[in-house]
Amino acid sequence: METEDYIGISLEGTPEDEFVDFLNKIKKTFTKDSYEVKSDGYVSYGGGNGDGVTVSVIYDSDETLSISIVKVVE
Numbered sequence: 001m002e003t004e005d006y007i008g009i010s011l012e013g014t015p016e017d018e019f020v021d022f023l024n025k026i027k028k029t030f031t032k033d034s035y036e037v038k039s040d041g042y043v044s045y046g047g048g049n050g051d052g053v054t055v056s057v058i059y060d061s062d063e064t065l066s067i068s069i070v071k072v073v074e
């Protein structure tokens with residue numbers, strides 16, 4: 001798999017309620033081949049939008065939100 005574009009960011013001090021709002025918005029757009037993993041103090045979600053863009057979101061109990069977005073070239 002080759003990638004054309006990639007961006008990754010990490011945000012510290014993200015309140016859980018803001019993360020939940022953000023995650024719900026992401027889930028509406030990135031539904032293709034999606035997955036969600038929840039554990040004590042940890043949430044991970046990923047999926048694609050059907051146009052070659054995938055997103056991965058990770059949130060943990062220390063209020064760190066990590067977001068990766070990739071545009072795949074096929």
